Amino acid sequence: MTSDAIIQIEHISRSYAMGDEVVRALRDVSVTIGKNEYIAIMGPSGSGKSTLMNMLGCLDTPSSGSYFFNGVDVRTLSDDELADIRNKEIGFVFQTFNLLPRASALKNVELPLIYAGLSADARRERAIEALTSVGLEARMSHKPNELSGGQRQRVAIARALVTRPSIILADEPTGNLDSKTGQEIMALFQQLWEQGNTVIVVTHEEDIARHTHRIVRLRDGLIESDEPNDAKSL
Amino acid sequence: MPRASEIAESFRIAVSSVRANLMRSILTTSGIVVGIFFVVLMGVFIKGLDAVWEKTISIIGKDMIYVDKWDWAGGHSWRKAETRKDITFEQAEALCARLEAPELAMPLARRWGGSVMVGNKSMNCSVMGTTSLYGQTPAGEIESGRFFNPMEEQQGTNVTVIGYGVAKTFFPDGNAVGQTIKIKGFPFRIIGTIAKRGFLFMDFIDNQAFISLEAFKSVYGFQDRNFEVGIKAGNERMLDLVRDEAVGVMRQIRNVPPGAPDDFSVNEMKAFDSQAAAIRLGIWVVGIVLTALSFVVGAIGIMNIMFVSVTERTKEIGIRKAIGARRSSILMQFLLESSLLCIAGALIAIPLVQIVVFSIRFFLLNILEIEAIEAVSPLLPLDLLAIAIAVSIFVGLVAGIFPAIKAAFMNPVDALRFE
Numbered sequence A: 001m002t003s004d005a006i007i008q009i010e011h012i013s014r015s016y017a018m019g020d021e022v023v024r025a026l027r028d029v030s031v032t033i034g035k036n037e038y039i040a041i042m043g044p045s046g047s048g049k050s051t052l053m054n055m056l057g058c059l060d061t062p063s064s065g066s067y068f069f070n071g072v073d074v075r076t077l078s079d080d081e082l083a084d085i086r087n088k089e090i091g092f093v094f095q096t097f098n099l100l101p102r103a104s105a106l107k108n109v110e111l112p113l114i115y116a117g118l119s120a121d122a123r124r125e126r127a128i129e130a131l132t133s134v135g136l137e138a139r140m141s142h143k144p145n146e147l148s149g150g151q152r153q154r155v156a157i158a159r160a161l162v163t164r165p166s167i168i169l170a171d172e173p174t175g176n177l178d179s180k181t182g183q184e185i186m187a188l189f190q191q192l193w194e195q196g197n198t199v200i201v202v203t204h205e206e207d208i209a210r211h212t213h214r215i216v217r218l219r220d221g222l223i224e225s226d227e228p229n230d231a232k233s234l
Numbered sequence B: 001m002p003r004a005s006e007i008a009e010s011f012r013i014a015v016s017s018v019r020a021n022l023m024r025s026i027l028t029t030s031g032i033v034v035g036i037f038f039v040v041l042m043g044v045f046i047k048g049l050d051a052v053w054e055k056t057i058s059i060i061g062k063d064m065i066y067v068d069k070w071d072w073a074g075g076h077s078w079r080k081a082e083t084r085k086d087i088t089f090e091q092a093e094a095l096c097a098r099l100e101a102p103e104l105a106m107p108l109a110r111r112w113g114g115s116v117m118v119g120n121k122s123m124n125c126s127v128m129g130t131t132s133l134y135g136q137t138p139a140g141e142i143e144s145g146r147f148f149n150p151m152e153e154q155q156g157t158n159v160t161v162i163g164y165g166v167a168k169t170f171f172p173d174g175n176a177v178g179q180t181i182k183i184k185g186f187p188f189r190i191i192g193t194i195a196k197r198g199f200l201f202m203d204f205i206d207n208q209a210f211i212s213l214e215a216f217k218s219v220y221g222f223q224d225r226n227f228e229v230g231i232k233a234g235n236e237r238m239l240d241l242v243r244d245e246a247v248g249v250m251r252q253i254r255n256v257p258p259g260a261p262d263d264f265s266v267n268e269m270k271a272f273d274s275q276a277a278a279i280r281l282g283i284w285v286v287g288i289v290l291t292a293l294s295f296v297v298g299a300i301g302i303m304n305i306m307f308v309s310v311t312e313r314t315k316e317i318g319i320r321k322a323i324g325a326r327r328s329s330i331l332m333q334f335l336l337e338s339s340l341l342c343i344a345g346a347l348i349a350i351p352l353v354q355i356v357v358f359s360i361r362f363f364l365l366n367i368l369e370i371e372a373i374e375a376v377s378p379l380l381p382l383d384l385l386a387i388a389i390a391v392s393i394f395v396g397l398v399a400g401i402f403p404a405i406k407a408a409f410m411n412p413v414d415a416l417r418f419e
């Protein structure tokens, strides 16, 4: 285990029981991810990308195998400790944004800080800062349905950033956006990486993956390849 | 331990959720409204009964006991009492003379349903023959004029002291003293009136006229008459001692063989305590049954709507968990929501009960003119309000716990997938 490995998974599998059938979404996956890496996870639909991301984001637990997050075996953590990791260490960005529809952009971004126990003033300040960093300072009081798809995803990214996590996980963050907006969103991830974050992005599109430095390809729940992105790597 | 920011957030979510579904919330909470309504109403009834009862017995005298052939408890003791021999005047007098512990003791002769007249107006009232000592008991408290004195008592002068009800019937203007009243045709001069003593189901106390035993003898005769002895212990602590002494002496006077049961009864205001307790119990039972029923119905309604609420907000729960909400946060969010629904029910119920209590009190006091109700406050007592709120919170927690647990233990990935 290298000292700067932030994520280390070893032989994990995840299967779902569907009636009599068992769907093996992940079969045997091992990956080590270091600090400040910028990684794309690719693969055909149903290959297990989202399953893997949920695992990495501590939203789900593996059926077998082990997951060390910052050197800690995730299986030994309580539900509250997992919640705290999701809150403080991980920023998750979803394909479908997953914003609270009735809350303003500002309120949505403040939400993780509520669970982090910050005071109202500190929350507001940090949320405004995060929204400004994604270029939405003029839209803070808008509700999600008053924002465009790209703006919604920016709110979601601001929400992922606001607790200053060490890892940003994004599951097809541009999947619901047109390609121009998608490029803008990818530029934001690029920026986050430049600021020292570890960024992991799931995508279908080679165009998007081009921005990253390492590409992990999945097929049928197995890693097909895990290579540096030649175009980008130093 | 949830943090302050989480509690505040849970509270905000709960409020906005209740408000977002206002109509649904109000309908859901109706069972709780009915439950709280009955709880508080029952509490007010019992408190009112206690207040009126307390007032009644303190007016008649908590330290008074009455030695009599008859038993106030009634029922089967009545049949037993029927076979007893009357207490004669001599026995009553002897008992009064031999008692040492009490402050006062006096023989009483009673004529139920005696006819009294002023002019050509008449009414039925009980006529009591007693001694001047009766004027020193709480039941003989004078409102105007005076009680008869020992000289009038000895001579059997035709003077009388009348109860509040009698005075009000014949002399509504309050000028009874000095007037003449006919008792069984004999003219008596009214020398005093007694303050209002009767309350609740003790109203007969006000419809009495008091004359001396001598006068009573002339009017009604002592033949075949049962006498009572009224004893004022002096204070409540003396009651046991005085009762024991009265029983001992009376057994001697009436030659009751050792081991045989008393052939007389010792009556106290306490005898009515069991009746008051029975009424109390009745209200409790009815109230508890109605309350429990409506709370069960109400809680099921709330639980149902909370399950709906949890399902509707599955995605939201997933989002909150994904960004770091702990189980306890989600649990609290839904428990707060269900409690809030129930508190809202209590807040709807309380003004309703207040209106009902106010109306009932007004009706009893001003239409039925039951003055004893004055002892009952028109405003709901604060402790009952606190109980109502506490009960509603409890019901909210009970009704909300299963939906809240369902929400708290959702798997975040499954919750996020929910459409």
Ligand SMILES: Nc1ncnc2c1ncn2[C@@H]1O[C@H](COP(=O)(O)OP(=O)(O)OP(=O)(O)O)[C@@H](O)[C@H]1O
Pocket (backbone or CB within 6 Å): A016, A017, A018, A023, A024, A025, A043, A044, A045, A046, A047, A048, A049, A050, A051, A052
């Ligand atoms: N909760 C679940 N219950 C049952 N099967 C599931 C569940 N989640 C995922 N699967 C199955 O696991 C496999 C992998 O799913 P996953 O969502 O990880 O694929 P993906 O690579 O993200 O696909 P896409 O590109 O379409 O998002 C699929 O066959 C899917 O049907």
Ligand SMILES: [Mg+2]
Pocket (backbone or CB within 6 Å): A049, A050, A051, A171
């Ligand atoms: Mg997917």
